[in-house]
Amino acid sequence: MTAVGGAVIDAVPPAVKDWAIALFGTADKMALLTGMVLVIAALAALAGVVEQRRRFAGVGVIAVFALAGLAAVLTRAQVTPNAIAVPFVAALVGMVLLRLLIRRLQAWNTSPSDGDGADVGEADAGGTRANRTEGGDPPARRAFLQVFAAGAAVTAVGGVLAAVWRGAAAGINEARERLRLPAAQSAAPAIPAGAEVRLDGMQPLITPNRDFYRIDTALSVPALDPGSWALRVTGMVDREIELTFAELLAKPLTERHITIACVSNEVGGDLIGNARWLGWPVRELLALAGPKSGADMVLSRSSDGWTAGTPLEVLTDNRDALLAVGMNGEPLPLEHGFPVRLVVPGLYGYVSATKWLTELKVTTFANDTAYWTPRGWSARGPIKTSSRIDVPRSGRPVTAGSVMFGGVAWAQHTGIGRVELRVNRGPWQAAELAPGISLDTWYQWKLGIDLTPGQYEVQVRATDLDGEPQDEERRPVAPDGATGFHTIRVDVKP
Ligand SMILES: Nc1nc2c(c(=O)[nH]1)N[C@H]1C(S)=C(S)[C@@H](COP(=O)(O)O)O[C@H]1N2
Ligand SMILES: [Mo]
Numbered sequence: 001m002t003a004v005g006g007a008v009i010d011a012v013p014p015a016v017k018d019w020a021i022a023l024f025g026t027a028d029k030m031a032l033l034t035g036m037v038l039v040i041a042a043l044a045a046l047a048g049v050v051e052q053r054r055r056f057a058g059v060g061v062i063a064v065f066a067l068a069g070l071a072a073v074l075t076r077a078q079v080t081p082n083a084i085a086v087p088f089v090a091a092l093v094g095m096v097l098l099r100l101l102i103r104r105l106q107a108w109n110t111s112p113s114d115g116d117g118a119d120v121g122e123a124d125a126g127g128t129r130a131n132r133t134e135g136g137d138p139p140a141r142r143a144f145l146q147v148f149a150a151g152a153a154v155t156a157v158g159g160v161l162a163a164v165w166r167g168a169a170a171g172i173n174e175a176r177e178r179l180r181l182p183a184a185q186s187a188a189p190a191i192p193a194g195a196e197v198r199l200d201g202m203q204p205l206i207t208p209n210r211d212f213y214r215i216d217t218a219l220s221v222p223a224l225d226p227g228s229w230a231l232r233v234t235g236m237v238d239r240e241i242e243l244t245f246a247e248l249l250a251k252p253l254t255e256r257h258i259t260i261a262c263v264s265n266e267v268g269g270d271l272i273g274n275a276r277w278l279g280w281p282v283r284e285l286l287a288l289a290g291p292k293s294g295a296d297m298v299l300s301r302s303s304d305g306w307t308a309g310t311p312l313e314v315l316t317d318n319r320d321a322l323l324a325v326g327m328n329g330e331p332l333p334l335e336h337g338f339p340v341r342l343v344v345p346g347l348y349g350y351v352s353a354t355k356w357l358t359e360l361k362v363t364t365f366a367n368d369t370a371y372w373t374p375r376g377w378s379a380r381g382p383i384k385t386s387s388r389i390d391v392p393r394s395g396r397p398v399t400a401g402s403v404m405f406g407g408v409a410w411a412q413h414t415g416i417g418r419v420e421l422r423v424n425r426g427p428w429q430a431a432e433l434a435p436g437i438s439l440d441t442w443y444q445w446k447l448g449i450d451l452t453p454g455q456y457e458v459q460v461r462a463t464d465l466d467g468e469p470q471d472e473e474r475r476p477v478a479p480d481g482a483t484g485f486h487t488i489r490v491d492v493k494p
Contacts, residue, residue, distance in 0.1 A: 011472045044150040044157075049170060051102050052146060058102070059095045080084040093156045101149035106322035113339035165220050169313040169334065170221035178337055179226065181278060188276050190437040191257075191428045197444040199406040201391040206257070207439070209328050209460035214335050215262045215271060215349060217371070222244065222303045222356040226339040231285075231323070235299075235361040240292030245339055248323065251280040256320045256345075257437045259410055261383050263348040264477045268388050272410070274441050276342045278326030282315045282360075285323065291316070291362045299355040299361040299368045300342055309379060310344060312362065317412055319345050320440070325356070332333050342421070344412035345440035348381035348481060378480035385411035385470040387419055387462035387486060391446075393487040400453045403492065405431070405448040411464035413437035420464045421447055431460075439465070453494045 009467040022295055043061060051058025075215045096411075226245040255278045262271035286298070291312060298315050301307050315321050321344040325332060332338040336374040338357025344352035361368070373379045387409035392398050409419045415436060420428035429446035463469040475483035 001446055018296045027113065028029055044153045047098055047153065048102070048146040048150040051098055052105070052142075052382045056333050060089050062098065063093050064300075076313065079358050082403045082419065085428060091157075096144075097153050098149060101145070101152060104144045105149070107278055112271055121479075155213050160446055165223075167472035169221065169223040172225060174332065175489055176331050176334070176368040176489070181326045181331060182249055182253060182277055185252035186254040188255040188257055189438060192468045193435050195444065196437050197406055197434050197446045198403055199391050199446055201393060202406050202444065203390055203408065204244065205274065206328065207275055209275070209330065209333050209336070211320040212275060212327075212336065213262065213271045216358075217306055219223070221334045224303055224339055224356055225335060229358075230341065231357060233285060233289040233362070233364045234359060236292040236295040237362050239288070241285065243285065245325075248280060248325065248340065251284070252279055253325075254320055254322065255279075256322070257324070257401060257414055257441045258343050258345050259440065259442045260343060260349055261410070262352055262413075263377065263481050264351050265482065266477060267386065267474075267482050267484045268394075268488075269482075270441070274437075275327050276329065277322055278329075279322030279323045279324035279340075279343065281343065282316075282321045282323055282344075285360070286312075286362070288312055289362065295362045295364060297365045297368060298362050299363050299370060300352075300357060300360040301361065302337075302354050302356040303358050304356065306354070307366065307370045308345065308349075308351050309368065309373065310342070311380065314344060314347060314352075319347065321352075328466050346383055348383055350377060351379075351381040374457055376478050381480055383410070383417075384401045384460055384481045384483055385409075385414070385464050385468065386483075387445075387460045387470065389458065389460050389488050390485055392490060395491065397493045398451075400451060400492050401453045402448040403490065404446060404448050405458065406444065407460060407486075408444055409425070409433075409460070409462035411462065411468075411470075412440050414468075415465040416443045416462055417465040417467065419445040420442075420461050420463075421449065422459050422461075423449060423451070425457070425459075451490070453492050456490045456492065457487060459487045461485055 015102065041119055047058035048060070050061060052417055053288040113118055131477040146323040191205070229245045231243045231248070233243070255276060257274060257276050259272065259274040261273075265271035273399060281299075296312050298310050299307050300310065310321075321342070324337070324341050324343045325339060327333065327336055332341060332355075337357065340357045341355040342353055347353075351370065353417075370379070387407065389405060389407040390404060405421055407419075408418045415438075416433065419433050420430040421431055422428045429447065434446075435445045436443040470485070471483035475482055
């Protein structure tokens with residue numbers, strides 16, 4: 001089912017831009033899954049109905065659906081024996097169940113007076129009794145049983161799929177729990193005193209793993225075995241390289257705080273987080289491979305075939321672009337790319353932060369296209385300087401007097417120079433900027449403003465360390481990131 005979903009996602013025509021945009025979000029994944037469950041339920045019901053009319057017709061419906069599932073699995077990049085077996089097993093279970101239930105139903109229909117319904121449960125027994133009191137042919141009961149048969153078939157199919165995936169994920173979770181990451185050779189710089197502004201309602205400076213936003217196209221989280229994981233460096237290189245997880249852990253590792261953000265983050269949104277990442281600098285791996293002249297892009301690929309295109313220059317300059325294995329002192333959580341992902345300071349996730357990483361292909365922007373590029377998103381995605389007001393919460397009333405404002409600002413890899421607020425489009429007032437952990441992380445800020453009772457509009461603006469203010473013009477997230485000032489309404493009570 002997830003393979004079908006994945007194929008659906010991939011098949012979205014690039015022209016259907018809004019669709020693709022929506023899929024950056026996580027809630028839409030639920031909508032897609034719900035839609036698929038409904039389709040499967042409808043198909044199962046259809047199988048039940050036609051099987052009743054004609055023997056094996058319903059079995060045929062299931063077979064066609066299973067073949068569609070198989071086709072979907074085979075067109076996915078990650079074809080595992082399990083994934084191929086799933087449609088077969090599910091179809092077989094569905095067919096056997098359907099035949100059994102239809103036989104039971106037909107036996108009933110030919111002798112309506114026999115059978116007490118005890119072996120099909122409470123609800124069915126009730127239904128049977130009700131029909132019997134009406135006497136004659138029980139179409140209501142038949143319809144009920146058809147739905148029951150269909151429901152059972154759906155449950156069987158869904159159950160097999162879920163069990164196969166859960167079994168795999170549980171094993172990998174155990175492997176992750178057992179894993180002990182080595183200490184960093186180059187430790188993360190200490191967090192400066194005062195970097196964390198302690199105001200009620202502020203987000204923590206370091207985002208805990210469980211609260212870290214999650215964005216990807218994966219309907220089920222890939223469960224990769226670190227024991228068999230390998231990263232291949234291919235394409236325009238002097239030497240192709242294959243690196244195992246053990247080899248990666250044996251490298252001198254670097255630990256850094258880096259704030260990553262999603263291109264779909266709206267102004268004021270929460271698709272951004274700051275973590276302490278442990279990994280090996282990508283530039284060192286690329287240096288071993290030796291990129292050929294003319295190459296200008298690295299196409300990174302995940303186990304499920306998703307790709308990001310990152311400028312080669314960004315991965316080879318002095319910034320700490322990492323092949324990350326650790327997040328806030330633990331192995332990467334499965335949802336955040338276990339066992340290995342990319343983390344690149346200064347670029348949106350869709351062009352850099354490949355989770356469940358399996359390949360780095362050195363290539364060119366002219367010859368290769370990453371996943372989101374034909375779907376309405378820019379091939380290049382540097383993070384735009386931005387800022388957010390977290391305190392007070394928009395629309396939450398506050399008391400007149402000195403009202404405390406607080407929030408974050410980021411200009412990854414350049415650093416924040418200043419943050420200002422303005423009330424009702426008045427003059428900009430400088431906020432108190434806390435020291436940043438590094439140029440690659442967000443900074444926190446706060447400012448008390450005296451306000452008398454009334455309604456106010458408050459805006460925030462960040463300026464980077466090069467003196468570039470953030471863009472005032474309101475632009476949507478597509479094609480390369482939203483701009484505009486985060487604006488909140490404040491209701492000041494006497
Ligand atoms: N394999 C894979 N990696 C991916 C994606 C994806 O869809 N598949 N999405 C990217 C996007 S758009 C973002 S914003 C970041 C989000 O990383 P996170 O979920 O760890 O916050 O992952 C990136 N890496
Ligand atoms: Mo993203």
